[in-house]
Amino acid sequence: MSAQPERKDDAASESQWKSGSNLERVLADGHFAVTGELGPPKSMNTDIVRKKIGQLKGFVDGANITDNQTGIVRLSSIGTGIILEQEGLEAIIQMTCRDRNRLAMQSDLMGANIHDIKNVLCLSGDHQSFGNHPGAKNVHDVDSMQLIRMVQEMRDLNKFQGGEEIKGGGPRMLIGTAASPFSSPVEMRPFRLAKKVAAGADFVQTQMIFDMKLFKEYMKRVVDMGLHEKIKILAGVGPLKSPPMARFLNSDVPGIIVPEECIQRIDDAGKGIDADDKEARTAAYRAEGIKLCIEQIQEIQEIEGVAGIHIMAILWEAAVEPIVRGAGLYPRPVPADTPTPTPGPAA
Amino acid sequence: MIVAEQKPLEDLQRMLKGKKKVLAVGCGTCVSVCFAGGQKETRGLAAALQTAAAVDGEELEVHERTVQRQCVQEFIAPLEDDLEEYDAVLSLGCGVGVQTMAERFPKTRTLPGLDTNFMGQPTEPGVWEERCVGCGNCVLEYTGGLCPITRCPKQLMNGPCGGSEGGMCEVDTSIPCIWSKIWGNSENLNLMDMLMEVQPPKDWSTSRGGAMRRTVVRDDLHQPNADGRTTTTEVAAAKADAADGPEAEVEAPPADPNAGAREDAFLKELGLS
Numbered sequence: 001m002s003a004q005p006e007r008k009d010d011a012a013s014e015s016q017w018k019s020g021s022n023l024e025r026v027l028a029d030g031h032f033a034v035t036g037e038l039g040p041p042k043s044m045n046t047d048i049v050r051k052k053i054g055q056l057k058g059f060v061d062g063a064n065i066t067d068n069q070t071g072i073v074r075l076s077s078i079g080t081g082i083i084l085e086q087e088g089l090e091a092i093i094q095m096t097c098r099d100r101n102r103l104a105m106q107s108d109l110m111g112a113n114i115h116d117i118k119n120v121l122c123l124s125g126d127h128q129s130f131g132n133h134p135g136a137k138n139v140h141d142v143d144s145m146q147l148i149r150m151v152q153e154m155r156d157l158n159k160f161q162g163g164e165e166i167k168g169g170g171p172r173m174l175i176g177t178a179a180s181p182f183s184s185p186v187e188m189r190p191f192r193l194a195k196k197v198a199a200g201a202d203f204v205q206t207q208m209i210f211d212m213k214l215f216k217e218y219m220k221r222v223v224d225m226g227l228h229e230k231i232k233i234l235a236g237v238g239p240l241k242s243p244p245m246a247r248f249l250n251s252d253v254p255g256i257i258v259p260e261e262c263i264q265r266i267d268d269a270g271k272g273i274d275a276d277d278k279e280a281r282t283a284a285y286r287a288e289g290i291k292l293c294i295e296q297i298q299e300i301q302e303i304e305g306v307a308g309i310h311i312m313a314i315l316w317e318a319a320v321e322p323i324v325r326g327a328g329l330y331p332r333p334v335p336a337d338t339p340t341p342t343p344g345p346a347a
Numbered sequence: 348m349i350v351a352e353q354k355p356l357e358d359l360q361r362m363l364k365g366k367k368k369v370l371a372v373g374c375g376t377c378v379s380v381c382f383a384g385g386q387k388e389t390r391g392l393a394a395a396l397q398t399a400a401a402v403d404g405e406e407l408e409v410h411e412r413t414v415q416r417q418c419v420q421e422f423i424a425p426l427e428d429d430l431e432e433y434d435a436v437l438s439l440g441c442g443v444g445v446q447t448m449a450e451r452f453p454k455t456r457t458l459p460g461l462d463t464n465f466m467g468q469p470t471e472p473g474v475w476e477e478r479c480v481g482c483g484n485c486v487l488e489y490t491g492g493l494c495p496i497t498r499c500p501k502q503l504m505n506g507p508c509g510g511s512e513g514g515m516c517e518v519d520t521s522i523p524c525i526w527s528k529i530w531g532n533s534e535n536l537n538l539m540d541m542l543m544e545v546q547p548p549k550d551w552s553t554s555r556g557g558a559m560r561r562t563v564v565r566d567d568l569h570q571p572n573a574d575g576r577t578t579t580t581e582v583a584a585a586k587a588d589a590a591d592g593p594e595a596e597v598e599a600p601p602a603d604p605n606a607g608a609r610e611d612a613f614l615k616e617l618g619l620s
Contacts, residue, residue: 098501127518129500129518138501140502141551142548143505145505146505146547149545150548161548179509183511183512185530191539192506194543195506198545254510255509255510255512
């Protein structure tokens with residue numbers, strides 16, 4: 001049951017694309033892909049969204065729009081994604097299993113796709129106890145693996161999870177997933193990725209990587225298993241903003257390991273600057289964080305099996321441009337215009 | 348077993364406000380084992396409530412009785428005779444016990460003295476842990492006998508999320524990530540192939556998504572009484588066994604004469620007598 005079913009729909013399969021998304025084309029053309037992250041506001045203030053779009057557009061091939069991340073209610077991922085598409089920045093909507101059952105998921109996937117959203121990242125979702133509604137009841141009707149399979153069957157078999165046919169075709173979306181290479185049990189993590197491949201994921205973004213040695217070990221196992229040929233692997237990176245932020249990531253976020261030498265580098269950047277000159281220290285930390293991130297991207301580019309990077313500039317979208325430019329990844333490729341499969345009844 | 352704990356005293360005081368005479372009813376089964384609603388706890392709580400009322404200058408008399416199994420109607424039937432004299436019953440049974448009382452004695456106000464927590468097991472002295480949510484569709488076959496539906500906060504069926512660190516769960520770092528445990532033991536049980544299969548979405552219709560669940564375990568015992576009320580399976584089973592075979596006619600018993608002996612045997616099973 002782990003084999004991916006072939007698409008039945010002849011009309012739709014005339015297109016070589018699963019989704020026709022920019023990200024799919026960039027990856028298919030063999031470019032080193034760059035994705036970013038856009039966190040919607042805790043309000044309906046679309047100016048904030050547009051400002052962030054301005055900071056990312058042109059520097060990434062698509063932007064993840066988080067889905068009530070850390071269990072905090074925010075402007076909806078799909079609602080925000082529609083604005084991104086209108087503004088010419090490709091949306092990768094995140095969809096968690098925490099807030100929706102299979103009915104809502106399928107309904108929302110179709111709703112997103114009719115608004116030109118062509119990428120979805122399937123996630124379990126942060127537990128609600130970390131957010132601002134800790135008394136909420138979580139859903140978890142399906143898990144992230146099952147969500148991947150559900151989207152894939154909607155797209156490739158034109159069928160709802162319940163088995164009924166989706167008349168006129170299912171949503172055509174590129175299916176993303178997340179991987180946390182350093183979460184326990186570490187030795188099993190490549191197998192978990194293999195399972196996500198079997199479920200039907202097209203690309204994967206990893207948790208933020210700082211420990212290159214460990215990541216190389218992980219990637220070696222992934223490559224030995226041949227997974228890199230079946231799924232596009234985007235390594236998660238992020239600029240360290242300050243020594244406390246680096247220490248927080250290392251100690252408080254499962255799956256993130258920030259080696260001491262990275263923390264030390266950021267720390268050292270502030271040395272020699274007057275302790276009272278907070279502004280100058282902040283600027284120095286940030287500059288070093290961006291520099292370190294660029295170096296890490298360059299190192300990641302050399303690792304076999306990595307197809308791109310996913311930049312998580314948490315509440316610091318402005319860092320994306322200097323990182324992408326600094327890593328020599330600007331300008332972003334513009335794939336040749338190829339007919340995009342459109343949802344809805346085939347012609 | 349069913350694990351419960353007493354509601355805070357102030358909640359009970361609020362519930363009983365204005366009541367003059369209350370019967371606290373303990374239960375000698377699960378909640379006795381977890382020290383929440385057995386005879387000792389019921390006595391203790393009755394005294395505590397009276398004392399607290401006295402301190403507040405209120406008049407409250409709390410009597411106490413403990414039945415062997417509050418979730419079985421036949422065990423609580425003898426309480427009926429005295430109920431009229433009470434303003435309310437404070438049940439120290441689990442949620443099932445409270446409801447058995449409320450259903451059996453619809454003219455008496457039954458109040459819950461406990462918060463019923465889960466089905467679980469004692470893991471160390473004084474500690475009980477959840478083990479089963481009663482989803483009605485057991486997955487333990489696929490998970491090496493460890494339940495992710497109960498023990499993973501996200502009820503994941505296909506492996507751990509990224510929130511597993513050092514083998515512990517990020518939602519409560521004192522609790523093991525059950526998927527770490529399942530995977531950790533997979534080699535011993537030769538489970539790897541099964542764990543690599545994508546488990547399809549679970550059928551939750553057997554769980555809490557549908558109507559109240561009702562199980563007829565044995566059709567041969569399921570015989571409504573003349574008054575239309577079904578004899579509880581348990582008592583009917585005892586009767587059937589006593590009459591040497593399921594074909595025997597089952598009558599509505601006033602009470603189960605073997606209850607005491609079976610209760611002792613049950614407690615013995617639990618290592619408590």
